[in-house]
Amino acid sequence: MQAICLEQVSLWRRTQEEFSYDLKKTILSILEGKYHKPIKKLVLDRVDLTIAAGEKVGIIGVNGSGKSTLLKVICGIFQPTKGQVKVWGKIAPMIELEAGFDPELTIWDNIILYGVMLGFSQKEMQQRINSILAFAELEEYVSIPLKALSSGMVARLGFAIATDVEPDILILDEVLAVGDERFKNKCKQRLKNFWDANATVLLVSHDLNLVEQFCDRVIWLDRGKIKYIGSAYEAIDYYRDMVNLTVSLR
Numbered sequence: 001m002q003a004i005c006l007e008q009v010s011l012w013r014r015t016q017e018e019f020s021y022d023l024k025k026t027i028l029s030i031l032e033g034k035y036h037k038p039i040k041k042l043v044l045d046r047v048d049l050t051i052a053a054g055e056k057v058g059i060i061g062v063n064g065s066g067k068s069t070l071l072k073v074i075c076g077i078f079q080p081t082k083g084q085v086k087v088w089g090k091i092a093p094m095i096e097l098e099a100g101f102d103p104e105l106t107i108w109d110n111i112i113l114y115g116v117m118l119g120f121s122q123k124e125m126q127q128r129i130n131s132i133l134a135f136a137e138l139e140e141y142v143s144i145p146l147k148a149l150s151s152g153m154v155a156r157l158g159f160a161i162a163t164d165v166e167p168d169i170l171i172l173d174e175v176l177a178v179g180d181e182r183f184k185n186k187c188k189q190r191l192k193n194f195w196d197a198n199a200t201v202l203l204v205s206h207d208l209n210l211v212e213q214f215c216d217r218v219i220w221l222d223r224g225k226i227k228y229i230g231s232a233y234e235a236i237d238y239y240r241d242m243v244n245l246t247v248s249l250r
Contacts, residue, residue, distance in 0.1 A: 057216070136157045
């Protein structure tokens with residue numbers, strides 16, 4: 001049974017420079033006759049990918065290779081320029097620390113909001129609040145606004161919610177890159193529960209040892225294209241060889 005299917009998915013996006021080009025600058029450039037159409041970059045290039053239900057898949061590649069963008073397309077945050085994306089089941093994405101949160105609301109309200117956005121009922125989330133707060137170690141902050149938390153605390157909260165609601169598909173993007181070693185180890189222990197369950201897991205991480213430890217299959221993404229798909233050991237070994245070769249040729 002399939003959980004995720006991408007068919008010839010391509011995505012063109014405006015460059016970061018164009019995103020920072022505000023309305024005032026745009027109007028001035030038009031008046032001065034210097035306006036040009038936004039520059040776009042091919043971020044994902046004809047990606048074909050099928051992930052089975054319950055499969056644990058790692059995604060590796062250098063910065064800018066399209067890993068996070070691929071996850072956002074799967075989650076529906078970005079719509080592909082071409083191709084189709086099909087997903088079966090509820091997704092809990094851990095892609096950006098503050099995605100799904102409202103900084104003005106209390107921690108309590110944000111837990112409800114985040115859960116509802118994931119497709120769970122308000123009643124379900126109310127029943128999970130205590131366990132979420134306990135795991136995130138934020139019980140004493142429950143009534144304060146989210147904006148009062150540090151980025152590390154927000155990361156803990158997001159991870160606690162995403163892993164407590166028991167989604168069909170769990171998506172993790174460098175989620176263990178924030179926080180102290182003690183909490184990272186705590187997160188790893190919780191992740192092991194997902195590996196023993198039926199949830200589908202996608203893990204993006206530069207920690208190749210972590211990917212090799214947790215994933216059945218690994219996708220190497222390079223410049224928006226799938227360079228290699230194989231077992232965790234084979235894909236990571238090949239990736240390391242190619243990276244080392246590139247460095248030695250410089």
